[in-house]
Amino acid sequence: MPExxxxxxxxxxxxxxxxxxxxxEGFPTGYGLSAHSTFQPAFHTNDESLTGKKSNxxxxxxxxxxxxxxxxxxxxxxxxxxxxxxxxxxxFLLMRHPDxxxxxxxxxxxxxxxxxxxxxxxxxxxxxxxxxxQLDPDFRFLVEYLVRYPExxxxxxxxxxxxxxxxxxxxxxxxxxxDEARWFDWEPPHxxxxxxxxxxxxxxxxxxxxxxx
Numbered sequence: 001m002p003e004x005x006x007x008x009x010x011x012x013x014x015x016x017x018x019x020x021x022x023x024x025e026g027f028p029t030g031y032g033l034s035a036h037s038t039f040q041p042a043f044h045t046n047d048e049s050l051t052g053k054k055s056n057x058x059x060x061x062x063x064x065x066x067x068x069x070x071x072x073x074x075x076x077x078x079x080x081x082x083x084x085x086x087x088x089x090x091x092f093l094l095m096r097h098p099d100x101x102x103x104x105x106x107x108x109x110x111x112x113x114x115x116x117x118x119x120x121x122x123x124x125x126x127x128x129x130x131x132x133x134q135l136d137p138d139f140r141f142l143v144e145y146l147v148r149y150p151e152x153x154x155x156x157x158x159x160x161x162x163x164x165x166x167x168x169x170x171x172x173x174x175x176x177x178x179d180e181a182r183w184f185d186w187e188p189p190h191x192x193x194x195x196x197x198x199x200x201x202x203x204x205x206x207x208x209x210x211x212x213x
Contacts, residue, residue: 075157076147079117080105081165082200083126083133090186091170094197095125095178101193102178103200105160114140114161122165126181127174136164139207141200162200164207 080103083093094101106121108114119130141162146155173181184190188205190198 075144075159077108077114077117078105078158078160079108079114079121079163080160081118081122081133081135081163082141082204083122083128083165083167084186084204085169085183086166087169091183092186092201093126093170093173093181093183094192095175096180096182097178101197103162103197105162115163118161118163118165125175125177127176128167128171132171133165133167136166139164139204141203143196143200160196164204 082103085091093104095104096102104122104125106117106124108117109120112120115135118135119133122128122133123130143160143162145158147158148155170183175181184192188201190201192198192201
C-alpha cells in the first residue's frame with residue numbers, strides 16, 4: 001500500500017514532513033563555548049578597557065545570548081500518539097486536562113526520532129510500554145501553532161506530530177500528568193475538541209476507509 005502522510009496545519013503555510021525515522025530537526029549542534037573562545041587578553045587582567053580585547057566571560061555571555069536567539073528561531077518539536085484498539089468495537093484513548101481532552105504527547109529530546117518521542121511520552125503519561133503498541137507506519141498527523149513560554153522573548157512555532165498507535169484491547173491507564181484517562185467508542189464523526197482532536201479523528205476515519213479492501 002502506498003505510504004500516506006496526513007497534515008493538519010493551523011498556520012498559513014504547509015510544511016514538508018521529515019521522513020519517518022529521521023532525527024528530530026530543530027536542535028542546533030556545534031555551538032560550544034570551546035569552539036568560539038578565541039579571544040585572549042594581551043596581559044593578565046580582566047579589565048577589557050585595558051586589554052582592548054574581550055574576556056572569556058564576555059565571550060561566554062555573548063555565545064549564550066547567540067545560542068538563545070538561535071534556539072528561539074527554531075520551531076519547538078513535539079510528538080504524541082492516538083491509541084486505538086484493534087479489537088471490535090474499536091475504542092481510542094484520550095487524557096483529561098482540567099479544561100479539555102488531550103492526547104499523550106510532549107517535547108522531543110535532542111537526537112530522538114519523532115517515533116521515539118511519541119513512544120516515550122506515551123509510556124511516561126499512561127504507564128504503557130512501547131512494546132504494548134505498534135505505530136502505524138502509514139499515518140502521521142501534523143499540527144502547527146504559535147506558543148510563547150515565560151522564557152521566550154517572542155512567540156515561537158510549535159509542531160506536534162501525532163502517530164496512530166494500535167493496541168490489542170483497552171488497558172488500565174496509570175495517569176501521571178492528567179486528571180483522567182478514558183477509552184472512547186469509535187463512532188465518527190466526533191465532536192470532542194475542535195482544535196486538534198476532531199480534525200485528527202476525521203483524518204483517521206479517512207485513513208481507515210482507505211485501508212479497507
